[in-house]
Amino acid sequence: MSTNPETVKQPAVKEKKINLFTIDIRAYSMIGALLIIWILFSVLNDTFLTPRNLSNLFLQMSVTSILAIGMVLIIVSGQIDLSVGSLVGLTGGVAAILNVWLGWDTIPVIIATVVLGALIGLWQGWWIAYRAVPAFIVTLGGMLIFRGILTGITGSMTVAPLSPSLKIIGQGYVTPAAGLIMGAIAFILAVYFLIRQRNARIKYGFDVISINWTLIASVGIGLLIFTFIYLMNQYQGIPVPFITVIILAVLFHFIAKKTVFGRQVYAIGGNPEAAVLSGINMKRRILLVFVLGNTLAAIAGLVLTARVNAATVGAGNMYELDAIAACVIGGTSLMGGIGTIPGAIIGALVMASLDNGMSIMNIDAYWQLIVKGSILVLAVWFDIYSRNKKKR
Template identity: 40%
Template sequence: MAYILNMFKRNSLLIALVLVMIFFEVLIQSTDKGSLFSPQNFTNIIYQNSYVIILAVGMLFLIIGCGNIDLSVGSIVALIGAVAGVLMVNNEYNIYMSMAICILLGILIGAWHGFWIAYIRIPSFIVTLAGMLLFRGLALIVLDGITINPFPYEYLQLFTSFVPANRADAYATTVAVTMVIVAIYVIGVLYGRISKLKKGYEVEPLSGFLFKHLIVLAALIASSLLLAQNKGIPVILVLIAAVVIIYAFIANKTVVGRRIYALGGNEKAAKLSGVNTNRLLFLSYVNMGLLAAVAALVCVARFNSASPMAGTGYELDAIGSCFIGGASAYGGVGTVGGAVIGAIFMGVLNNGMSILGVDANWQKAVKGLVLLVAVVVDVMSKKRVTN
């Protein structure tokens, strides 16, 4: 019995996500308001949460590294979206040059935050709160308080098109791609487990290992079938996958990733071990600025407009995704996969309550309670370990 409880505890987030999906599907079906898992709605969930996932990955590295958060990412999205609109729509600049300028601006904003936090040692809450006000104000100034649209068709195609372009081939292509991904995933997880066993590392029990990965594979196959029945694989999903894979590799397989975890575990110990903690903290904020710029480009493509009020509340969704996904408020604990699952969890809550017609104010209340519960569980588990 204890073994089964431990298995469920290790995979509690995945189980909670599945249960929430089933809960909303039953409610939606019972009220004859469609289906959470209709092909069109599933694609819509991906688009709705694409920029939240990107922001959550960047936020995760801040939380892991030092328990810090960035309150300004929503305002950064608005400012960079405004700059993109002025460049591409008003001045008709080359879309690739405009995107490069936006990415560079995001990096500079991240460096601005990183300088004050890492080297001057001003608390991150103060710096990013100031940034939230500053960049929102600059977005209003750049756009003169109005919304700019439409964006060039070529730019929209970079983020809103599907693979393959021909809808008639969508089903066959999506299934073929899924088969390749499933094969790579199975080979990868088996190789990783066998490699750990050969090196004498501790691994999770076989039943828990199979339970977790079978859920992932089932979700992957079911998702691909839904996409295949709609228009195929959204290009934005390819971008999200690339971001998640790259940052998961950095977190788990590189020296920088190990140092970030060490920084969050104990900054003084990491510094005494030879880690340049100031530079690492600085680069974490630079990275956050970079990903905020990417999220901004995705956001304006989805809405086909640049608005001075864009990005409102995005910082809260990104932070909530990380904590719901298992990141510790104290730093040093968290995974990219957990942050992605947390973002999907938030997305399902948003989408499910919207379909059911739940008032927007109640939606915020529910998300606030979910976030509070996630942090309380983290704090209480830390106290049990300490005691």
């Protein structure tokens, strides 16, 4: 029996109206805050928005961004990790020792460092998931242990200089031509997935934005990508550490939003009891979350060590607070179950912009700490306020 193609009904397209007055304040407030910060510093100092300073800004935010990507999954699962700053120092120190003192090549150094981070995550995750020791205590102990090990293996000495090939990880730039090619590929992929998502929603009968708004979104994405590339190419090109951030952000955003593991992590943080009753293996998921988070901390350690061309005892000090602050500023709830990778990247950019702008203005370091601490408190208050408002 044959089916006439003309008789097959196509799903009706249900377009939803875009109401600019119902925009989620939580989702867009940080973008607005970032723009205000940039405008303010550009008015106060005309060098802030120059290609050179913007390039330095994206370099500065790279380590915090990588840490924040892993921290999002940890916080969303209802846990916390206070050890990532010390872990950045330890893994960076190990990488420098392998490269400088033992003469290892770049690729083996990278592999060994990343594996070390994963093993440390496995160790910490085992204590938290399978021995029921609170994450706060395990990672607080880890913070002290890792810093002590770093001091011991380096003898409190600075390990430098690194080989030129290893320094590329933290100091390299992509050529302008390569940057344009990467931008074109990114634009094509972004538009492809935008249209694919729209078609999938139509297929299953969900509301979609109109084709006109889809085109506007595509044009906006293109302008954002190629404006960024143009500005970076005015200096030395796109920094390699920032490309690392983008690749990791896209990968972990996919893991968080499009995989069973990612959905289960959100379920665990949102309602642990319901997650257990639905058959989710909480212990295994929490263990894997810490393995991923600490692996990213090892990558951040490589980037930081390569950027400064040395490993020091104080490397990574207090970076865990910057990572947590970036997550919270970007909309991640410390209560668990809520948070996004893009939001954490925006939060890291806000933090880096404040640091960079106040440094250019020659503002004393203690004021920078006061401002960042105040913003963190306000971000947490805003999270609690938003939650309470939804309950009413």
